[in-house]
Amino acid sequence: MTRLQGRTALVTGAATGIGYAVAARFAREGARVIVADRDEAAAIDAVAEIGADLARVAVMDISDERSVEAAFAELAAEQWTPDVVVANAGVQLFGQDAKAADLDLEVWRRTVDVNLTGTFLTVKHAVRGLLSIGGGSIILTGSPTGLNGEGQDFTAYSATKAGIHGLARTVAAAYAGQNIRVNTVVPGYTETSLVTAISDDPASRAAIVGRIPLGRAGTPRDVEGIMVFLASDDGAFATGALFAVDGGMTTL
Numbered sequence: 001m002t003r004l005q006g007r008t009a010l011v012t013g014a015a016t017g018i019g020y021a022v023a024a025r026f027a028r029e030g031a032r033v034i035v036a037d038r039d040e041a042a043a044i045d046a047v048a049e050i051g052a053d054l055a056r057v058a059v060m061d062i063s064d065e066r067s068v069e070a071a072f073a074e075l076a077a078e079q080w081t082p083d084v085v086v087a088n089a090g091v092q093l094f095g096q097d098a099k100a101a102d103l104d105l106e107v108w109r110r111t112v113d114v115n116l117t118g119t120f121l122t123v124k125h126a127v128r129g130l131l132s133i134g135g136g137s138i139i140l141t142g143s144p145t146g147l148n149g150e151g152q153d154f155t156a157y158s159a160t161k162a163g164i165h166g167l168a169r170t171v172a173a174a175y176a177g178q179n180i181r182v183n184t185v186v187p188g189y190t191e192t193s194l195v196t197a198i199s200d201d202p203a204s205r206a207a208i209v210g211r212i213p214l215g216r217a218g219t220p221r222d223v224e225g226i227m228v229f230l231a232s233d234d235g236a237f238a239t240g241a242l243f244a245v246d247g248g249m250t251t252l
């Protein structure tokens with residue numbers, strides 16, 4: 001388990017959920033990891049669980065460029081410029097996101113600010129850092145909602161995730177010549193605090209699990225392996241691509 005020995009990996013949204021699982025796995029694979037999150041207390045707890053000698057916190061609100069830029073600058077000053085960046089943080093405003101005709105502009109904007117603008121800002125400052133160290137790997141967290149019509153109320157969320165898929169392809173093409181790879185991982189329905197509106201409601205949960213060919217909900221562990229592949233030299237020829245780990249959901 002040393003496929004990421006010598007790497008420094010920053011994962012946004014790593015205080016909990018998918019990001020935490022990926023950061024912890026990266027550390028087990030030998031990387032130094034940066035738990036980047038806007039929730040400082042939860043990020044400190046995550047670092048303690050991962051192991052403080054291998055991990056550190058970067059408090060960062062990805063929707064605020066000054067915050068993102070300051071965090072990357074501080075890491076660079078302390079010789080922690082990441083060569084792997086997982087732009088994973090995101091929100092889904094269940095109960096507020098709605099069919100287009102009913103969707104408040106403010107809810108649209110809050111979703112776009114974090115998911116799309118925040119991912120762009122993470123990528124922007126990640127690329128600047130990677131250019132200064134000779135390249136590396138960027139991984140974006142997409143979604144089945146960015147590929148299919150997966151939930152009629154997910155207007156804002158789906159639009160941001162489709163935007164992330166497009167962002168990854170364009171940035172991959174733009175920086176391939178500088179040894180920067182950019183890929184998207186599409187987790188399926190994964191039981192984290194993001195989706196308690198579904199997982200806590202037996203009927204909603206049964207409906208979504210019923211649409212997953214492999215017949216079960218995903219867990220954060222399910223996406224660790226593809227993230228390690230893309231972060232490591234095993235993924236050296238992969239860029240601009242989209243990797244679904246969704247139990248077959250997007251085949252339907």
Ligand SMILES: NC(=O)c1ccc[n+]([C@@H]2O[C@H](COP(=O)([O-])OP(=O)(O)OC[C@H]3O[C@@H](n4cnc5c(N)ncnc54)[C@H](O)[C@@H]3O)[C@@H](O)[C@H]2O)c1
Pocket residue numbers: 012013014015016017018019036037038039060061062063088089090091092114118141142143144186187188189190191192193194195
């Ligand atoms: N859970 C699923 O079913 C599922 C499916 C497909 C894609 N995704 C995507 O996976 C990613 C992680 O989701 P999760 O299920 O682990 O969610 P989660 O809610 O468990 O964790 C999200 C983390 O992001 C952080 N965060 C939120 N806004 C932030 C901001 N502005 N700046 C910095 N950090 C911020 C939160 O503090 C939290 O630690 C998201 O992009 C989500 O859209 C999730």
